[in-house]
Amino acid sequence: MTWASWTDFFAMGGYSLYVWGSYAVTAAVILTEVALLRLRRRAILRQLTGGEGVRRP
Amino acid sequence: MLAILRSAIHRDLLLAWRRRSDVATAALFFMIVVSLFPLGLGPDPELLRRIAPGVIWVAALLASMLSLNRMFSSDLVDGVLEQMLISPMPLALIVLARVFAHWLISGVPLVAIAPLLALQLGLAPDLLVVLVGSLALGTPILSLIGAIGAALTLDLRGGGVLLALLVLPLYVPVLIIGSGALESAAAGQSAQPHLLLLTALLILAAVFAPWAIAAALRISVE
Amino acid sequence: MNPPALALRRINWFHYASPQTFLPVAGTLVPWFAWAAAAFCAAGLYTGFFVAPTDHQQGEVYRIIFIHVPAAWMSMFIYLVMALWAGVGLAFNTRLSGMMASALAPTGALFTVIALWTGSMWGKPTWGAWWVWDARLTSELILLFLYFGFMALHAAIDDPRRADRAAAVLALVGVVNVPIIYFSVKWWNTLHQGASVGLTAAPAMAATMFAGMILMAFAAWMYTIAVSLHRVRSIIFERKRDADRTVQYAKGLRQ
Numbered sequence: 001m002t003w004a005s006w007t008d009f010f011a012m013g014g015y016s017l018y019v020w021g022s023y024a025v026t027a028a029v030i031l032t033e034v035a036l037l038r039l040r041r042r043a044i045l046r047q048l049t050g051g052e053g054v055r056r057p
Numbered sequence: 058m059l060a061i062l063r064s065a066i067h068r069d070l071l072l073a074w075r076r077r078s079d080v081a082t083a084a085l086f087f088m089i090v091v092s093l094f095p096l097g098l099g100p101d102p103e104l105l106r107r108i109a110p111g112v113i114w115v116a117a118l119l120a121s122m123l124s125l126n127r128m129f130s131s132d133l134v135d136g137v138l139e140q141m142l143i144s145p146m147p148l149a150l151i152v153l154a155r156v157f158a159h160w161l162i163s164g165v166p167l168v169a170i171a172p173l174l175a176l177q178l179g180l181a182p183d184l185l186v187v188l189v190g191s192l193a194l195g196t197p198i199l200s201l202i203g204a205i206g207a208a209l210t211l212d213l214r215g216g217g218v219l220l221a222l223l224v225l226p227l228y229v230p231v232l233i234i235g236s237g238a239l240e241s242a243a244a245g246q247s248a249q250p251h252l253l254l255l256t257a258l259l260i261l262a263a264v265f266a267p268w269a270i271a272a273a274l275r276i277s278v279e
Numbered sequence: 280m281n282p283p284a285l286a287l288r289r290i291n292w293f294h295y296a297s298p299q300t301f302l303p304v305a306g307t308l309v310p311w312f313a314w315a316a317a318a319f320c321a322a323g324l325y326t327g328f329f330v331a332p333t334d335h336q337q338g339e340v341y342r343i344i345f346i347h348v349p350a351a352w353m354s355m356f357i358y359l360v361m362a363l364w365a366g367v368g369l370a371f372n373t374r375l376s377g378m379m380a381s382a383l384a385p386t387g388a389l390f391t392v393i394a395l396w397t398g399s400m401w402g403k404p405t406w407g408a409w410w411v412w413d414a415r416l417t418s419e420l421i422l423l424f425l426y427f428g429f430m431a432l433h434a435a436i437d438d439p440r441r442a443d444r445a446a447a448v449l450a451l452v453g454v455v456n457v458p459i460i461y462f463s464v465k466w467w468n469t470l471h472q473g474a475s476v477g478l479t480a481a482p483a484m485a486a487t488m489f490a491g492m493i494l495m496a497f498a499a500w501m502y503t504i505a506v507s508l509h510r511v512r513s514i515i516f517e518r519k520r521d522a523d524r525t526v527q528y529a530k531g532l533r534q
Contacts, residue, residue, distance in 0.1 A: 002333060009328070013339035018404055022343045022397040026350070030502070033389055037509050044516040205452055209445045213435045222431055223449060226424040227456050230463035237467060258459070269452050272369070276444040 061146055062154045069158030072131075079124060084166040087120035091174045102179050109178035110188075110239035114232055116174075117167050117192060121199045122224065124163045126217050128155065128207040129274065138278060148274065149267035156204045156270070157197075164196035180239075187242040187252075194255040195235040201266035202227050208273035230258065298375055298515045305508040312508065316501035323494030331487040340404050344488070347397040349496040350390045351415070353503060354422060355457075357387035361429070362454035365447030375511075377443025378518075380450060381433050382510040386503050388426035394419055414468035418461045425453045439518055 003009040012019040073080060094112045095105055132138040141151050171192050172185045180188070206224035210216040238251030327345040334341040361383045368376030398416050399409050410416070429446055436442035 002329065002331075012342070013333065015338060015340035015404055018340050018400045019342050022346060022400040025396050026346050026393050029389060029393060033386070033506065037506065037513070041509070041513045041516075044513055044520060047520055048516060202452075205448070209432060209449060210435070215435060219431055219435055222424070223428040226421050226428060226460075227452065229421055230456070230459045233463045233467040265455065269448055273445065273448045276441055276448065279441075 058146070058150075062150060065151055065154040066158045066161075069155060070161065073158070073162040079127070080162050080166060083120045083123050083163050084170055086123055087116050087167050088170065088174060090116040090119060091178070095178070106179040106181075109175060109180045110236040110243070112178065113171055113174060113188065114192075114195075114236040114239075117171065117196065118199065118225075118228055118232055120167055121163055121196055122203060122221060124159070125203040125207045125224070126210065126220050128159055128204055129211050133212055133278070138274065142275060142278060148271040152204070152270045152274070153263070153267045156200050156267070159204070160197045160200040164200055167196060168192045181243065184239060184242050187238055187248045190252055191235045191238040191248070191255060194252060194259055195231045198231050198255070198259050198262045199228060201262040201270075202231075205266055205269045205273055208270045208277060211274070211277040231255070234258070298378070298518075301375055302512060302515055305512050309505050309508050309512075312501045312505035316498050316505055319494055319498035319501055323491055323498050326487060326494055327491035331491050332485055334488075337405065340401065341488075343397050343401045345491050345495045347394060347401060348492055349499040350397065351394040351419065352496060353499045354387055354391040354394050354419065357383050357390065357503060358422065358425070358450075358457065359454065361387060362450045365450040368443060369447050369451070374440075374443075377440075377447060378511050378514045379507065380447060381430075381443065382507045382514055383503070384426055384430050384433070385510070386506050388423060388430065390499070390503075391419060391423040391426060395423065412468070414461075414465040417468070418464045421460055421464070422457070425457070429453070439521070 010016060010020075091112055094108065098104060098108070129138060132141065141148060144151065168189055171188055175185060175188050176182070203220075203224050206220045206227075209223065210220045213219060234251050234254050238248040238255070241251060242248040323345060327342060331342075333339055361380045364376045364380040364383070367373065368380065395416065398419070402411055402413075402416075403409050429449055432449055433442045433446040436445055
């Protein structure tokens with residue numbers, strides 16, 4: 001195992017800012033895209049069904 | 058066929074002559090942008106001499122973009138464009154003539170006044186040949202690529218800024234190779250590889266760009 | 280002739296090019312690809328963080344590679360696929376192709392942003408600067424501009440058919456230019472900086488590091504497919520709405 005403890009894992013050998021900065025931004029950007037996709041889909045389905053409740057996709 | 062091409066170019070040049078001020082605008086813009094750099098960076102001759110190739114090329118790039126969005130728009134208004142589309146002549150050829158005329162109007166003045174600006178920035182006089190050569194080979198490529206963007210953004214709202222957004226990234230190789238020619242000549246090396254590469258790009262663009270422009274025009278007009 | 284070839288022939292591929300037939304097919308495929316993406320991502324992250332050893336030159340910071348390299352690959356690959364769809368759309372005049380191309384563009388731009396961001400995060404400790412005009416970073420930046428141009432052109436044209444076709448021409452022009460841009464930037468870089476520091480890890484890369492990278496690349500693939508299919512469904516719905524509105528408007532005119 002590479003890591004002695006969880007603290008060790010989060011410290012990333014002193015590079016925590018860079019490693020976690022990369023992963024956090026990537027995760028945030030991808031989650032944003034997924035959220036935007038869902039909003040877009042919900043909006044168009046609502047318009048097509050004339051404002052009634054939307055069937056879960 | 059050649060006669061028709063010649064008459065097409067003749068017509069474009071005549072139209073440009075009627076709007077002489079447009080031609081002057083691009084050249085004037087070029088001069089002003091280049092003069093801004095010493096004002097912004099200070100008059101240190103050593104610095105100016107070093108940045109001169111890049112400054113002149115970037116300014117030429119921007120200046121050659123100014124008149125792009127008018128390349129086809131007046132033809133659209135007066136119906137000439139539709140005649141071009143239904144004419145028995147291959148559209149790509151007509152378009153090539155149009156681009157050539159555009160280059161004569163907007164590119165050649167830049168090539169002509171560039172040596173003066175280069176001397177202002179303190180570029181060594183023996184580099185002027187390379188400067189003129191690289192601009193003479195590079196500006197037609199800019200016109201060809203720019204015409205694709207002009208045809209795609211024909212008659213669109215916000216066309217000018219959009220055109221810049223589409224076209225500037227595609228200008229990058231010309232900028233790099235063109236200013237690279239000057240830099241390597243300034244470093245005492247031969248500029249020939251750069252100029253040959255520019256020639257290759259020019260041939261490539263002259264062969265393929267007219268098709269893309271023609272396709273884009275058909276899409277924009279139909 | 281053997282039966283499979285015959286069967287393959289009998290399928291009319293253009294049948295699937297119609298948005299109406301494609302809609303349910305895409306709908307059933309999306310969750311599968313989404314789950315595959317999640318599974319590959321979990322496996323890749325586990326391999327990357329718990330199996331792959333510490334790099335003896337760069338230390339732990341190299342672990343950015345597990346997102347940086349797949350993102351950079353995807354950013355270029357998506358542009359190619361986008362141009363391919365664009366070309367198919369222009370050649371066969373299929374409506375779906377243009378929609379696929381415009382569904383891929385935002386995801387391509389997203390991966391380009393990720394590649395740039397992680398490249399900069401990796402550059403700071405390695406080169407000591409957040410941004411270096413390295414050949415790869417620079418061409419990635421220009422690729423981002425190409426994506427923005429594609430999306431801006433598509434957004435500026437109201438008629439969806441014209442938008443698809445105009446953007447397709449731009450994508451094809453861009454794809455011809457990408458290698459030229461890459462080589463000119465690379466050349467520019469060697470002229471101005473001498474040898475540049477590579478972002479990729481040492482040549483002797485441990486097999487587990489490579490495995491983690493490949494797993495993450497698969498995750499990025501699956502994610503891209505899921506997201507673009509999902510987006511293309513929304514696009515089909517939106518075009519349906521616009522067509523309906525046009526019909527309503529025309530009916531209103533006749534009365």
